[in-house]
Amino acid sequence: MSPAPGGKASSAPVVGRDHEPTIFEYSSPGRRSASFRTTGVPEWDADELVPAQHLRAEPIGLTEVSERDLVAHVTRLTHRQYSVDLGAYPLGSCTMKYNPKLCDDAASLPGLAAAHPATPEHLVQGWLELLWSLADTLCRITGMAAATLQPPAGAAGELTGLLLMRAYHASKGETRHKVIIPDSAHGTNPASVTLGGYETVTVPSDRRGLVDLDELRSRLDDDVAGIMLTNPNTLGLFEEDIAQIAGAVHEVGGLLYYDGANLNAILGVTRPGDMGFDIVHMNLHKTFAVPHGGGGPGAGPVAVSPRLSDFLPGPLAIRRDDGTFGWDTPARSIGRIHSWHGNALALARAWSYILANGGDGLRRVAEGAVLNANWLRHRLRGVYDLPYDRPNMHEFVASTTSLKKQKGLRALDVGKRLLEEGFHAPTVYFPLIVEEALMIEPTETESPQTLEALADALIRIAADPPGEGAAAPRTTPVGRVDEARAARTLLPTWDAVVEAG
Amino acid sequence: MGDFVPHTEAEIAQMLADIGLESLDQLFEVVPEALRLAGGLAVAPGMPEADVLAEMGRLASKNKVGSDLICFAGGGAYDHDIASATTRLAFRSEFVTAYTPYQPEVAQGVLQALFEYQTLVSRLAGLPIANASLYDGASAAVEAVNLAAAATRRQTIWVSGGLHPHWRSVLQTFAVGTGHHLVDVPLRGALTDWSAPPEGGEEPAALLVASPNYLGAIEDVRAARAAADRHGALLLAAIDPVSAGLLRSAGEDGADVVVGEGQPFGTPLSFGGPYLGLFACGMDQVRRLPGRLVGQTLDTEGRRAYVTTLRAREQDIRREKASSNVCTNQTLIAVACMIQMSWLGTAGLRELALRCARGTRYAREAVTAIPGVELLATAPTMREFAVSLPVPAPTVVGRMAEEGFLAGVPVGIEGGIVQDGGDALLIAVTEKRTKEEIDSFVSALEKAVR
Numbered sequence: 001m002s003p004a005p006g007g008k009a010s011s012a013p014v015v016g017r018d019h020e021p022t023i024f025e026y027s028s029p030g031r032r033s034a035s036f037r038t039t040g041v042p043e044w045d046a047d048e049l050v051p052a053q054h055l056r057a058e059p060i061g062l063t064e065v066s067e068r069d070l071v072a073h074v075t076r077l078t079h080r081q082y083s084v085d086l087g088a089y090p091l092g093s094c095t096m097k098y099n100p101k102l103c104d105d106a107a108s109l110p111g112l113a114a115a116h117p118a119t120p121e122h123l124v125q126g127w128l129e130l131l132w133s134l135a136d137t138l139c140r141i142t143g144m145a146a147a148t149l150q151p152p153a154g155a156a157g158e159l160t161g162l163l164l165m166r167a168y169h170a171s172k173g174e175t176r177h178k179v180i181i182p183d184s185a186h187g188t189n190p191a192s193v194t195l196g197g198y199e200t201v202t203v204p205s206d207r208r209g210l211v212d213l214d215e216l217r218s219r220l221d222d223d224v225a226g227i228m229l230t231n232p233n234t235l236g237l238f239e240e241d242i243a244q245i246a247g248a249v250h251e252v253g254g255l256l257y258y259d260g261a262n263l264n265a266i267l268g269v270t271r272p273g274d275m276g277f278d279i280v281h282m283n284l285h286k287t288f289a290v291p292h293g294g295g296g297p298g299a300g301p302v303a304v305s306p307r308l309s310d311f312l313p314g315p316l317a318i319r320r321d322d323g324t325f326g327w328d329t330p331a332r333s334i335g336r337i338h339s340w341h342g343n344a345l346a347l348a349r350a351w352s353y354i355l356a357n358g359g360d361g362l363r364r365v366a367e368g369a370v371l372n373a374n375w376l377r378h379r380l381r382g383v384y385d386l387p388y389d390r391p392n393m394h395e396f397v398a399s400t401t402s403l404k405k406q407k408g409l410r411a412l413d414v415g416k417r418l419l420e421e422g423f424h425a426p427t428v429y430f431p432l433i434v435e436e437a438l439m440i441e442p443t444e445t446e447s448p449q450t451l452e453a454l455a456d457a458l459i460r461i462a463a464d465p466p467g468e469g470a471a472a473p474r475t476t477p478v479g480r481v482d483e484a485r486a487a488r489t490l491l492p493t494w495d496a497v498v499e500a501g
Numbered sequence: 502m503g504d505f506v507p508h509t510e511a512e513i514a515q516m517l518a519d520i521g522l523e524s525l526d527q528l529f530e531v532v533p534e535a536l537r538l539a540g541g542l543a544v545a546p547g548m549p550e551a552d553v554l555a556e557m558g559r560l561a562s563k564n565k566v567g568s569d570l571i572c573f574a575g576g577g578a579y580d581h582d583i584a585s586a587t588t589r590l591a592f593r594s595e596f597v598t599a600y601t602p603y604q605p606e607v608a609q610g611v612l613q614a615l616f617e618y619q620t621l622v623s624r625l626a627g628l629p630i631a632n633a634s635l636y637d638g639a640s641a642a643v644e645a646v647n648l649a650a651a652a653t654r655r656q657t658i659w660v661s662g663g664l665h666p667h668w669r670s671v672l673q674t675f676a677v678g679t680g681h682h683l684v685d686v687p688l689r690g691a692l693t694d695w696s697a698p699p700e701g702g703e704e705p706a707a708l709l710v711a712s713p714n715y716l717g718a719i720e721d722v723r724a725a726r727a728a729a730d731r732h733g734a735l736l737l738a739a740i741d742p743v744s745a746g747l748l749r750s751a752g753e754d755g756a757d758v759v760v761g762e763g764q765p766f767g768t769p770l771s772f773g774g775p776y777l778g779l780f781a782c783g784m785d786q787v788r789r790l791p792g793r794l795v796g797q798t799l800d801t802e803g804r805r806a807y808v809t810t811l812r813a814r815e816q817d818i819r820r821e822k823a824s825s826n827v828c829t830n831q832t833l834i835a836v837a838c839m840i841q842m843s844w845l846g847t848a849g850l851r852e853l854a855l856r857c858a859r860g861t862r863y864a865r866e867a868v869t870a871i872p873g874v875e876l877l878a879t880a881p882t883m884r885e886f887a888v889s890l891p892v893p894a895p896t897v898v899g900r901m902a903e904e905g906f907l908a909g910v911p912v913g914i915e916g917g918i919v920q921d922g923g924d925a926l927l928i929a930v931t932e933k934r935t936k937e938e939i940d941s942f943v944s945a946l947e948k949a950v951r
Contacts, residue, residue, distance in 0.1 A: 024620065044862060062846050102554060109561040117770065188817075295830055446507075485798045
């Protein structure tokens with residue numbers, strides 16, 4: 001039998017740890033999946049529709065596969081993927097909680113999913129009511145005055161906040177140049193500061209793991225536009241001095257920016273507005289159960305105090321006196337952040353999650369998250385180093401510094417061993433101020449039994465004979481991946497692979 | 502505890518006892534008392550699942566969509582059919598509920614899907630490298646501008662007057678932070694006139710052209726390339742991925758960076774999001790590529806494997822010197838795009854583009870036969886066209902809605918720059934529109950413009 005004219009991949013099942021072929025290897029010339037509706041529109045040829053000078057000579061070679069092979073291929077890819085729906089995901093600072101299925105159904109309603117974003121407002125009153133209600137409720141949760149829902153992710157929210165900061169100072173005739181961030185901050189903070197046209201000034205943490213108040217005061221002057229803080233911070237610790245920090249920053253005319261990455265810990269307990277923050281971004285994909293989608297889409301609304309509401313991106317959904325809803329752009333708006341109204345379907349998911357939980361349920365979320373994290377920290381005491389062994393919020397940071405000295409066990413190895421144990425790894429090597437860091441956030445949706453199993457696995461791993469960790473993972477779809485090779489011999493497309501032979 | 506917190510009261514008591522506490526409130530003693538929220542959130546109590554879905558259904562029913570409001574609107578958001586295979590597969594919870602693939606050994610599914618997505622986008626753009634997605638078309642344009650400014654160490658960008666007005670607004674918003682100087686280059690008729698350099702400015706880092714542009718007109722990308730060469734600038738091209746099925750690729754025509762809105766492949770209109778920012782460039786710019794990039798490599802036993810690569814560009818490593826601040830992107834939408842593009846396949850993409858162009862021509866001829874309705878400017882179009890009307894477009898859109906049509910998007914031109922709103926109407930026709938629907942649309946429009 002002669003070889004197949006196209007690719008060599010078949011829908012015969014791939015077993016064990018063999019690789020899944022790419023969709024391009026399933027391709028066979030002339031095979032197709034697509035069909036199109038019957039329209040009755042005249043069937044002009046391409047050259048009767050588009051001037052010859054613009055037409056391409058050949059169709060773009062995508063792939064030529066049957067729907068059956070496509071479905072088999074993609075289904076097999078899902079079998080090579082871990083997810084929250086499969087098991088616990090204690091990834092610190094990422095809040096990988098279980099997302100209720102009702103939110104999927106809510107966001108799939110055709111009345112929401114099929115709406116064109118340029119539909120006149122009287123025909124999308126439901127969408128406008130939803131967006132207005134969500135913004136209003138997020139303000140109640142954070143203690144702020146007004147909110148934009150446009151930023152499509154946390155980093156976009158950060159940059160929005162910095163541009164609001166800029167517009168605020170400009171309205172006072174001031175040009176300030178510096179933004180302060182703690183040394184424990186997420187990498188998006190300094191990256192956003194640069195894009196906001198500011199210079200990053202880092203403030204160190206003290207021995208408690210909190211912002212060092214004296215060090216902060218020594219950096220404050222009238223060139224400081226503001227400070228970006230996560231509270232609880234990335235060590236999972238509540239910044240107890242936040243009122244003094246706010247007072248000191250406000251005294252020099254600066255603003256306080258709240259990075260909402262860890263908002264899950266304080267829902268219904270305290271509010272950024274009450275702490276003195278002026279600008280707050282929320283990661284709806286962390287706190288409000290928008291699933292993370294393998295890396296997105298998220299949603300990063302930004303809420304502000306009254307003195308900044310005039311600068312918000314527009315248009316904003318508003319409720320008029322007659323009870324109808326519409327769009328309005330604030331007088332001194334910084335402009336658009338998104339092509340349309342933000343990641344609207346993600347916003348709808350978050351709204352359905354908030355409706356299901358209510359104010360009472362959101363407080364229980366924080367209680368469950370903080371209880372789980374504290375309990376797990378207690379269980380790991382004496383096994384792993386706990387550089388900041390004090391009451392934490394929704395997450396805590398452990399370290400393998402001692403275990404590394406004793407038998408070479410690195411944080412990376414613990415993560416890879418956990419994969420073998422059926423759990424996702426914690427965040428490793430972050431925050432940067434802790435050596436061999438394991439940042440663990442169990443979230444509120446994991447049961448005590450799951451926590452117990454996770455603790456047992458972590459304790460087993462710490463007792464592993466030397467060298468065991470470096471060999472892991474051995475039960476996953478692939479073994480440890482050669483990242484250096486990927487960077488050295490860059491193969492970013494299938495075409496590059498074919499060309500490289 | 503309630504709904505999504507699984508702990509029983511007895512378990513909570515035990516866990517508290519294990520850590521030496523007596524009440525849940527004690528967990529929050531680290532929060533200064535003055536900051537603690539007395540009386541709880543002013544948010545209504547939680548609702549059972551069925552009640553939530555009923556409430557969401559009530560909100561959904563207050564929007565006119567689908568057969569109640571047949572869509573002739575485009576302007577960057579298009580009403581295309583989505584394969585059942587795409588919807589069924591992209592909604593699998595392994596994709597939906599995974600995190601960013603930081604642990605590649607358990608994320609080969611998402612990583613390989615993104616690798617295949619990058620390959621498809623690269624072929625669409627006619628450039629060798631594509632990233633793993635950005636938020637939307639506008640954010641991709643912002644990143645392209647930032648890349649060009651970094652590559653040339655120049656601050657000025659010449660922006661075609663035919664760019665989507667919302668994209669222009671987003672570019673302006675972010676330029677305040679970066680200090681980039683955006684200069685509008687006006688349209689002559691429906692096409693950008695690159696011949697006269699904007700006055701008094703510095704040499705540009707890049708020229709940004711959209712083809713088809715916001716008026717639906719197919720631009721001469723080669724002419725834009727020639728203009729860019731005259732000024733030693735990069736060429737940034739914004740493409741429509743459906744039109745790309747018939748048009749020569751922007752990369753082939755000399756674009757250094759190609760961006761686009763990926764919504765037409767597998768994502769419903771979704772009231773504008775989540776959408777998908779397409780981004781492709783040449784190998785010479787790979788170190789400045791924004792966001793994530795997946796590469797093929799091997800595992801310890803020599804098996805094919807995928808991993809995010811060239812990570813030193815990214816914010817979590819490079820911090821304030823990163824090429825972009827993007828972290829969370831639109832992976833799930835990229836996966837849906839990969840599946841839809843594979844389902845369309847080589848022949849299907851061409852046919853999709855052809856069917857859009859046929860419907861557009863059929864509608865354009867019938868619409869412009871209505872007395873008083875004329876093309877806003879004459880130029881070859883692909884999938885949408887703009888017309889001037891005897892009655893302002895917002896009024897016409899209102900009247901047409903009564904007849905069950907979303908007639909289009911109001912648009913205007915001021916000083917050669919396209920504007921959101923305005924008295925003209927931008928009409929889009931996708932492969933979904935039948936001859937019968939177009940004929941009824943035209944009859945309704947004939948009455949609506951009187």
